[in-house]
Amino acid sequence: MASNGQIRLFVSEGNPQCLKVLAALEETGVQCGVQCVNHEERVVPFLSRPALPALLLPSGLHIFSSNAICQYLFEVKGQESNQLCNQWLEWEATELQPALLQALHMAVVQGKSSDVFNILQASLNYLDQGLSKQSLPYLTGEAISVADVVLSAALYPFLSDSSLALGEYKSLKAWFDHVAARHSFQSAAQKVLQGKGLQGMKSYMQRQPLPQSSVCRDSQPTN
Amino acid sequence: MALRELSSLEKYLELKKPNKYSTQGDKKVPVLQSNNGAPQVGLVTIACYLVKEAKRSELLGNSAESRAVVQQWLEYRVTRLNGCAKDDVKTILKELNLYLQDITYLAGKQFTLADILMYYGIHPLIVDLTVLEKEQHVNVTRWFDHIQHYPGIRRHLPPVAVLRNRIYTSGH
Numbered sequence: 001m002a003s004n005g006q007i008r009l010f011v012s013e014g015n016p017q018c019l020k021v022l023a024a025l026e027e028t029g030v031q032c033g034v035q036c037v038n039h040e041e042r043v044v045p046f047l048s049r050p051a052l053p054a055l056l057l058p059s060g061l062h063i064f065s066s067n068a069i070c071q072y073l074f075e076v077k078g079q080e081s082n083q084l085c086n087q088w089l090e091w092e093a094t095e096l097q098p099a100l101l102q103a104l105h106m107a108v109v110q111g112k113s114s115d116v117f118n119i120l121q122a123s124l125n126y127l128d129q130g131l132s133k134q135s136l137p138y139l140t141g142e143a144i145s146v147a148d149v150v151l152s153a154a155l156y157p158f159l160s161d162s163s164l165a166l167g168e169y170k171s172l173k174a175w176f177d178h179v180a181a182r183h184s185f186q187s188a189a190q191k192v193l194q195g196k197g198l199q200g201m202k203s204y205m206q207r208q209p210l211p212q213s214s215v216c217r218d219s220q221p222t223n
Numbered sequence: 224m225a226l227r228e229l230s231s232l233e234k235y236l237e238l239k240k241p242n243k244y245s246t247q248g249d250k251k252v253p254v255l256q257s258n259n260g261a262p263q264v265g266l267v268t269i270a271c272y273l274v275k276e277a278k279r280s281e282l283l284g285n286s287a288e289s290r291a292v293v294q295q296w297l298e299y300r301v302t303r304l305n306g307c308a309k310d311d312v313k314t315i316l317k318e319l320n321l322y323l324q325d326i327t328y329l330a331g332k333q334f335t336l337a338d339i340l341m342y343y344g345i346h347p348l349i350v351d352l353t354v355l356e357k358e359q360h361v362n363v364t365r366w367f368d369h370i371q372h373y374p375g376i377r378r379h380l381p382p383v384a385v386l387r388n389r390i391y392t393s394g395h
Binding site: 045046047048055057058059061063064067068069071072075076080083084086087089090091093094097 | 331
């Protein structure tokens with residue numbers, strides 16, 4: 001599929017992964033055509049399930065990982081992600097995302113917001129400890145990096161919602177408030193959540209398969 | 224599993240002294256305690272670190288585009304392949320088979336770290352395939368065979384007979 005030498009980004013409304021890439025796009029100012037499509041649109045031809053966001057590169061290759069899209073946008077702008085950035089991004093994909101998906105399903109589809117904190121607690125602890133060990137405004141230094149954008153956008157639906165109290169997580173709260181106040185976040189959040197908070201993701205989440213619950217999996221007897 | 228993989232990667236990269244690893248958490252995430260500063264956590268993170276230590280950055284891609292493609296498949300490896308359920312196996316093989324239809328390596332024409340870690344991760348799946356299943360996923364098996372014969376990659380893993388030469392099989 002040709003893209004006429006232009007980068008094209010495909011997003012869908014209410015999809016939490018799209019918050020990351022739209023915030024990264026605003027933050028980096030990379031020239032890129034943005035197209036809002038239906039949740040079910042199969043933009044990436046080789047994947048079995050619709051995967052959004054997706055970036056179509058000038059070469060015709062697709063990037064279907066939201067984190068890799070954000071890394072690419074930052075690199076185009078001249079900020080290649082360093083070792084510490086990569087580590088936070090890997091943690092986000094392997095540890096935080098499974099917990100967030102479960103928490104979103106719980107809060108948005110099942111309407112059980114009270115369980116959200118228990119699901120996210122271990123991840124919030126880890127992130128808060130990582131932030132408090134260093135006295136820097138951002139995850140990897142004095143300037144905002146792709147790791148800050150990806151992690152705070154991933155957490156945005158919950159942390160911008162006042163029902164999740166961050167009282168004991170002082171470092172996490174200071175960092176999130178700082179990053180989320182940026183214009184790029186406000187603008188991305190408005191596009192994805194339409195000012196409806198968690199409920200803005202309802203129609204998207206209802207179409208997602210039931211997340212494999214890491215909590216349930218851990219409590220099952222291992223053989 | 225991740226630790227043997229990292230040790231094989233070190234040998235492929237010809238790093239002089241082997242690193243010591245530990246693991247953390249239920250998922251046994253690998254941790255590398257480097258001499259200078261904070262520990263490196265996670266298979267992809269450590270693998271990228273080793274590649275840079277060996278001054279083989281081309282294995283991470285040689286343009287912004289190919290670096291993004293490499294990172295994407297490394298993420299796919301640790302999020303989709305690690306601990307995947309039986310139901311996922313078919314989906315993964317189908318997706319990779321479609322993707323590899325008209326390219327040689329995961330990043331296109333260039334051999335990268337994505338091929339190495341995907342090969343290590345998918346080996347247990349390929350071992351279990353029947354001859355028929357291998358033929359159904361001919362692009363994956365072609366790629367797999369190519370990587371297992373790539374000089375210095377196979378290391379700790381047994382070779383898998385994946386492709387029969389179709390010209391001769393009919394005669395047996």
